[in-house]
């Protein structure tokens with residue numbers, strides 16, 4: 001049982017651009033690059049250029065509009081910690097935040113049974129402790145929640161934004177997987193909840209992922225709020241009426257950000273300290289180059305080691321990180337077996353091998369809060385077809401044929417639907433992460449300490465955590481530590 005109280009280490013002051021007219025290059029027009037460009041402009045920086053290799057803004061916030069409905073293929077959900085995102089949505093008038101109906105958890109492949117995440121927690125606990133009943137189970141889960149919250153606060157204190165660097169004693173105590181952390185603190189009653197709010201979101205199986213990642217993502221506020229039963233219209237998990245890509249596009253448009261699409265940065269050469277950087281990028285004219293004073297890089301840092309010659313220590317840190325893949329496929333099918341809710345988590349598939357279907361979401365029903373199991377009126381296009389986004393997680397880059405075979409099999413055999421047709425598929429490198437032992441060295445905070453040292457800031461999901469809330473909060477912290 002851990003009860004270590006950790007004194008908070010303040011974040012260091014960091015270096016940044018020398019003056020408001022410095023030329024600043026940002027690599028990547030995903031959420032972190034667009035948000036940083038907007039915040040710099042707000043602070044009076046006048047010469048910020050964003051280079052983007054794709055022909056669209058948004059990176060992993062990608063929305064496909066199909067059959068008059070926005071289908072989010074990447075970023076989709078917010079939870080109660082997303083206050084900074086809520087402020088951006090309101091400020092830039094980027095649509096409405098709508099309640100996301102709760103998921104149906106499928107626990108038996110041969111006999112489809114749909115249960116809630118809380119019921120799944122109790123079911124898992126019964127597997128570990130046969131004397132737990134459906135009557136005693138809920139209070140055991142609530143007790144574990146309260147103890148988790150107490151433990152979290154004792155170890156990390158109360159904080160907003162990036163978790164402050166844990167003290168060495170706490171880091172050594174959590175040099176383990178999240179599952180080991182739960183078991184050693186008698187918190188196994190939360191496994192079913194974490195399956196829904198962590199594993200299915202692609203943030204790792206509890207028995208594989210560093211305890212620190214679990215503790216970063218599942219904050220006391222998040223856990224407390226998702227556990228409170230809510231009417232469908234009051235659910236704390238929200239989705240965006242126009243999709244997530246629209247938010248970043250609007251921020252770029254309304255702030256007249258200088259974004260160069262279809263312009264992959266191929267190489268960055270560090271000139272003398274005063275002269276800054278030479279950025280070589282490709283556009284429709286071929287390879288071009290431009291000098292900049294300050295560099296901000298957002299893509300997964302391990303991929304940038306080929307593009308930028310980082311100093312040896314930084315390079316070594318970035319090369320230690322790795323990712324899995326989360327593939328999303330937009331597909332049509334008619335209605336087969338389904339529960340009441342438009343979101344399904346396939347519990348039994350998570351333990352199977354690669355490419356199994358982990359989850360699916362019917363965007364039209366989700367956005368319209370249709371929780372009756374079927375459309376009552378013809379959906380867009382007039383047919384009674386369901387268009388869903390399916391999620392398949394793999395460790396390595398998945399093969400398209402295998403993804404299609406497993407997805408088709410799922411739709412036809414498990415859902416017992418027909419008229420299956422794939423509309424769009426994206427294989428996303430997902431959740432750049434460090435091993436359990438690297439995390440226990442405090443590597444995320446070591447990276448933060450190196451910000452600005454060589455006139456470079458490293459931002460985006462790979463330097464902290466794969467969520468738009470975390471990348472926006474990281475940007476805000478960086479600017480605060482620079483501007484103070």
Ligand SMILES: Cc1cc2nc3c(=O)[nH]c(=O)nc-3n(C[C@H](O)[C@H](O)[C@H](O)COP(=O)(O)OP(=O)(O)OC[C@H]3O[C@@H](n4cnc5c(N)ncnc54)[C@H](O)[C@@H]3O)c2cc1C
Pocket residue numbers: 027028029030031032033051052053054058059060061073074075076077078263264265266298299300307326327328428429430459460461462465466467468469471
């Ligand atoms: C399937 C899926 C579901 C998700 N669901 C959620 C969710 O529900 N909630 C949530 O908060 N988050 C979610 N996320 C995570 C969220 O989308 C990411 O954390 C976020 O997009 C990270 O932003 P970023 O700017 O760091 O990186 P990215 O979005 O990856 O943007 C980086 C950009 O850099 C560009 N780039 C790369 N190399 C170069 C180069 N050499 N030159 C120029 N440009 C380059 C890329 O094209 C990209 O546009 C999800 C992601 C996926 C894939």
